[in-house]
Amino acid sequence: MTDMPHSLATAEPVDNLTVMGGGLVGCLLALYLTRHGHAVELFERRPDIRGNGPVEGRSINLALSDRGWRALEGVGIAEAVREVAIPMHGRVMHDVQGNLTYQPYGQAGQSIYSVSRAGLNRRMLDLVEQEPTITLHFNQQCRRVDTRRQELEVLDTETQQARVVPYRRLFGVDGAYSAVRSALQRTDRFNYSQEYLNYGYKELTIEAAPGGQWAIEKHALHIWPRGQYMMIALPNLDGSFNCTLFFPYEGPESFAALQTPEQVTAFFDRVFPDALPLMPQLATEFFDNPTASLVTIRCFPWTLQDQVLLLGDAAHAIVPFYGQGMNAGFEDCTVLNELLHRFGPDWARVFQEFESQRKPNTDAMADLAVYNFREMRDRVADPRFLLQKKIESKLSAQYPDKWLPLYSQVTFSNLPYAEAWANGQAQEEIMQRLMPHIQTEEDYQRPEVQQLVAAEMARRP
Numbered sequence: 001m002t003d004m005p006h007s008l009a010t011a012e013p014v015d016n017l018t019v020m021g022g023g024l025v026g027c028l029l030a031l032y033l034t035r036h037g038h039a040v041e042l043f044e045r046r047p048d049i050r051g052n053g054p055v056e057g058r059s060i061n062l063a064l065s066d067r068g069w070r071a072l073e074g075v076g077i078a079e080a081v082r083e084v085a086i087p088m089h090g091r092v093m094h095d096v097q098g099n100l101t102y103q104p105y106g107q108a109g110q111s112i113y114s115v116s117r118a119g120l121n122r123r124m125l126d127l128v129e130q131e132p133t134i135t136l137h138f139n140q141q142c143r144r145v146d147t148r149r150q151e152l153e154v155l156d157t158e159t160q161q162a163r164v165v166p167y168r169r170l171f172g173v174d175g176a177y178s179a180v181r182s183a184l185q186r187t188d189r190f191n192y193s194q195e196y197l198n199y200g201y202k203e204l205t206i207e208a209a210p211g212g213q214w215a216i217e218k219h220a221l222h223i224w225p226r227g228q229y230m231m232i233a234l235p236n237l238d239g240s241f242n243c244t245l246f247f248p249y250e251g252p253e254s255f256a257a258l259q260t261p262e263q264v265t266a267f268f269d270r271v272f273p274d275a276l277p278l279m280p281q282l283a284t285e286f287f288d289n290p291t292a293s294l295v296t297i298r299c300f301p302w303t304l305q306d307q308v309l310l311l312g313d314a315a316h317a318i319v320p321f322y323g324q325g326m327n328a329g330f331e332d333c334t335v336l337n338e339l340l341h342r343f344g345p346d347w348a349r350v351f352q353e354f355e356s357q358r359k360p361n362t363d364a365m366a367d368l369a370v371y372n373f374r375e376m377r378d379r380v381a382d383p384r385f386l387l388q389k390k391i392e393s394k395l396s397a398q399y400p401d402k403w404l405p406l407y408s409q410v411t412f413s414n415l416p417y418a419e420a421w422a423n424g425q426a427q428e429e430i431m432q433r434l435m436p437h438i439q440t441e442e443d444y445q446r447p448e449v450q451q452l453v454a455a456e457m458a459r460r461p
Contacts, residue, residue: 014036015037015169016038017033017038017040017041017171019043019171019173020142020171020174020179021173021174022043022044022128022136023121023173024124025313025329025333026171026174027121027125028075028330029173029336030128031077031124031128031131031134032074034131038133039134043140044138045157046139047138047139047158049122049125061115061116061117061242062115062116062117062120063113063221064081064085064112064114065113065323067324067331067414068327068331070330070331071331074337081115081120081123084116084119084237086114086115086219086235086236086237087112087113088111088114088219088221090102090103090104090221091220092216092217092220092222094274096226096271101386103386105407105408105411106405106407106408107408107412112221114234137154139158141154141155141157142180143162144179145179145182146183147183150167151164151166152165168307170309172184172315173310173314174314175312175313176314176317178313180308180314181310181315183308184299184301185299190301191299193299194296194298197293197294197295197319198248199229199247200246200291200292200294201244201246201294202244202245202255202289202291203289204289205240205241205243206233206241206275206279207239207240207280207281208238215241216233222241223376224271225376225377225379226271227377231243231245231246231275232244246377255291258286261284261286264283265282265283295317296317296319296370297313297316297317302358303354303355306348306351309354311332312329315332315358315362316366318362318365318366318369319366321376322410324369324411324417328362328365328417332354332358335354335358336350336354339353339354360416364418364420364422365417368417384435387440388435391431391438391441392427392431395457399457402457403427403460406427434453434456437449
């Protein structure tokens with residue numbers, strides 16, 4: 001790769017490190033660690049997804065934003081990823097009659113990017129494999145972590161042979177149902193919680209138009225908000241869209257209520273009528289594709305002395321409604337990289353600083369993700385909400401040093417999540433005081449409204 005920075009690796013590795021989990025965050029972490037001169041052994045439970053077989057797990061597209069790009073730039077792979085990413089400049093809301101409302105993301109020139117999870121993981125595995133100080137093992141299921149002996153028991157799922165692997169420092173990047181975290185849960189005073197939404201999600205497809213074109217706006221994230229549920233769609237390079245139906249498990253309108261192809265088709269014809277003609281495989285996909293759950297996981301501590309560290313979903317799994325799960329995991333790598341530059345080989349200090357910095361921010365992001373689910377599901381179709389967003393844009397333009405919309409703070413900045421969430425709550429209180437005086441977009445310029453706005457801004461830091 002011509003854009004890869006020179007490795008910081010010395011002739012003799014500084015330390016031998018073990019990374020459990022070869023997903024997106026695990027690959028990025030391994031690339032960062034090797035640039036500090038360490039040898040890395042990377043274990044992945046799944047087969048090599050670059051083979052010809054079907055990809056296990058979620059196909060849900062990912063929204064890559066500023067925090068993620070910053071992390072990719074840190075190891076010189078941003079441009080390689082940008083080649084397979086589609087910019088989305090805003091959201092397009094579809095009402096029941098098929099009418100469209102457009103809401104831009106951020107300021108002019110700011111976009112989030114649709115990327116294929118599997119495609120990005122393949123690209124990053126290629127980059128990992130090019131690093132001579134990273135050893136990559138597939139089909140390795142972590143069955144046991146002995147934190148006292150500092151040993152892993154891994155099962156080769158192809159040969160069914162188990163072996164014991166010693167580790168010096170172990171990084172658990174093995175997802176929401178982490179085997180490494182499971183071992184830490186058996187240590188003293190380890191706090192853990194998991195909370196499921198009463199909603200599941202199912203992957204569906206809007207097919208490409210003739211000639212590989214996009215049947216709906218390519219450079220947008222599409223939302224069909226319906227109060228108690230919603231569908232979203234993100235574009236793919238081949239002209240198709242990955243759709244995700246977020247839907248209650250039980251109730252009159254739910255996965256449990258749709259039991260036949262006829263019921264599914266009738267439901268979509270009534271609720272998503274403009275999408276149905278674009279989804280010729282709907283009935284087949286609805287029953288063939290699994291229904292996946294939505295969980296928030298919090299735990300603490302993320303470390304065991306200077307020996308074990310949790311990152312990514314293993315430490316802080318969140319629901320996907322702010323598009324920040326991958327970005328937050330990538331930002332973990334950025335923060336860890338900065339701490340390694342500051343504290344060098346003092347692993348105990350690095351681990352302690354990492355969890356103290358990241359824990360409050362990822363807790364805030366978990367709250368933000370649930371908040372945004374309710375906003376996307378319920379509020380984006382509300383004319384008053386859309387008007388409020390337009391007024392917020394005017395505030396941001398008039399007072400750029402005092403007002404940045406919450407979405408922009410989370411998505412288009414590197415401001416710590418906890419600060420963004422606190423700012424967003426304070427700004428929402430201001431909007432609740434202003435909006436009763438504003439009935440149309442033009443009302444913003446009325447002298448009495450401008451006087452109220454000026455008074456509010458004068459109180460802001």
